[in-house]
Structure formats: C-alpha cells, structure tokens
Amino acid sequence: MRSGRLTPTSVVFLVVFIDLMGFGIVIPLLPLYAEKFRPSPLEFGLLMSSYSAMQFVFAPLLGRLSDRVGRRPVLLVSLLGTAAGYLLFAFAGSLPVLFASRLLDGATGGNIATAQAVIADTTTGSDRVRGMGLIGMAFGLGFILGPAIGGFAVHLGPAAPGLFAAGLSLVAFFWALVRLPETRPVGTQARPFEVLSLASLARTARRPGIAALLVLSLVTATAFASFEATFAQYLSHRFGFGPSGVAGVFVAVGVTAALVQGGLLRRLVPLLGERRLVLSGILTLVLAFGLFLALGSVPLLFVAVVLVSLGTGLLTPSLLGLASRRTDPTEQGEVLGAFQSTAALGRILGPFWGENVYLRVGPAGPHGTGLVLELLAALLAAWALRGDDKIARAEAPGASGA
Structure with missing residues (x-):
C-alpha cells in the first residue's frame, strides 16, 4: 500500500466506529421510547430482541451475498438500511413503526460481518486477529461516545437522537463509498447465492473445525447477553447505583474493551x-463471573467489570480469527456471517x-448461570482446540508463538 493511503482495515475501522456511535445513541433510549406506547411485557421483550432476531436470519445471507457480489456493495446497502431504520426510529409515532425500525x-x-470479511480478505496470520480486534475496539469507542451524544441530542427534541444516528450512518456510507476498495479475492467464484440462510448456517457448521467454534460463540454470547441485560438492575439493587452510576460502569466496560x-x-x-x-478469554470470564458472586465492595465490582471486558476482548476476535x-x-x-448469526441468537x-x-x-442468578456456561465453554474449548491437526494447519502460515 502506498504511503499516504489508508489501508482497507483502517477504512472499515472508521466505518464501523462511526456507525456504532449511532447504535450507541439509539439503544440506551429504545426502552424509554417504547414506554410511550405502553407495550406489554411480551411486546417489550420482542421489541428488544427484534434486531438480533433479524440478524440471526439475515447475517449469513448477507455474508453469502458479499462472497458472491463483493464486500463493498453489501456494506454500502447495509449502511443505508441502518440509516433508514434510524429515521423510522426518529419519527416513530406508534409501536409498530418502532418495531419496523428495529426489524429493518x-x-x-x-x-459488521462484511467489515470482518474485508479484514479477512486483506490480512494474514496474527495480523488477522489484530484486525478483528480493531472491530471490537470500534464497538467499545462507539458505546462510549454514542450514549453521550444521545444524552445531548435528546434535549433537542425526541426525533433528534434518531436523526443524529441516521446522519452518522450516512457519513459512514459516504466514507466507504469514497475510500473503501473492493477486497473480495479476484479470480474466485463463490457458490450460487441461496436465500435460505439456515441452510447456509448448517453448511458452515459442517465445515471441519467450525462447529465447535460456533457453539463457543453461542454459549459465550448467551452468557454475556444474560449478564448485560440485567446488569443495570443488579447495580441498582445490589449497590444502589442510579443512572449516572450505571453509565459510569458501562463507560468502564467500553474503555477496557477499546484498550x-x-x-x-x-x-x-x-x-x-x-x-x-480463546482459552485465556474464557477462563478470564469464569473468574469474572465467580467474582461477581462474591462481591462485597464497589472496588471489587470494577475489578469484575474489567475482567468481563478483558475476557470478552481476548475471546471474540481470537475466535473469529481462528x-x-x-x-x-x-x-x-458466509462463515463470518454465521458467527454473527450465532452471536445474535445468543x-x-x-x-x-x-x-x-x-x-x-x-x-x-445471571452471574451463576454465566459462570456455569463459561465453565462449559472452557471444557468445550479445551477438548476442541487441544492437538487438533486442522487447527495446527490453519495456524501455521504466518503464526508465531502458538
């Protein structure tokens, strides 16, 4: 790459970072916006899960499409769809419109899966895991800055946060349009495109050495999502934290993840x-959930929070790189889309x-079940990764110290 030009990894890092700031604006406000329409507990649960449900179905499909037509067009269309969803969120006048915004x-x-595919296309060896880590860093930074922007924007009117988020996605779209080259390997031909994404997911699971990694992704994502969904309640009930205290803890999570x-x-x-x-990340999460069960002070709380971020930060990009x-x-x-799908299911x-x-x-309760799930993940990882010839062959080119 010539001096003065950004690499594809740098471009997709900025694209994901800008886009995830919009995500960080909207997600903390979604429950508050939903309350205006007085949803039932079932409707509220479905609303909060609707985005992940659509990702579970469509992530492998979009990943497969990027193998077929290229990373660039799929990423651009995804960013436009995200911007349209945020515009619906901004002007949602009913619960069905709010649902439509999250479903779209x-x-x-x-x-995210397409950005990871760009990194896979343009990196080798240990650089690939570092590139995957940059996507995680973009997540962390986006969730630090996004809520702060949303907290400011909400004072400008109820539509302002959604408009800010849509604007950020459009900025990311134009940045990718101008700066991102196509990275799909030339001279290769993917299989014919299929609409049935579950068949794609099943085919991915049948690839040598992939099924166990998909299960690890599902188990660890479920444990973390269970912890994350109830963490604000936990902080309030266990330590008496108010909104500012909860926000401070989540900032600590984001900063640690980024670092x-x-x-x-x-x-x-x-x-x-x-x-x-991968093993170190899982064992760190085991330690973190065990520490949560024994917490007696705020300093230990922050130690446990840092360990959760550390474990997740080590595990996720390493799993994707492998x-x-x-x-x-x-x-x-297709394969990275399948991992997005299993994480969405979690x-x-x-x-x-x-x-x-x-x-x-x-x-x-969630910390106890999280501990059990991570212990199961540790056993699965120790069995699946020990002395696996396929893994050794996969790691050999360009890997050092493995």
Missing part, C-alpha cells in the same frame, strides 16, 4: 496465538433467560 436495521445489519482489542491484543497474538487467547483461518477465501463472508436467548433467572433466583 437488523435485516440490513450486514455491516484490550485496540492495543493489548496486538501484542498478545504473536506471543500466545489464537488458541491460547474461524477465518480455517475458511476458504471465497467463503469468508443476544436473543440471553436477555430472556437472564431476566427470568433474575426474577426467580435474585440478582446473583
């Missing part, structure tokens, strides 16, 4: 490799499970 955003939400995935990870990958980082290394260049979009199951356990068992 989820159905066109192929931006781990944007800085620490690039130093650890050459030393440890993806396999050890899966990407095992995948043919013509199928990167974000559907986790909140329902976490809220139910919280109400039946108490504030410690």
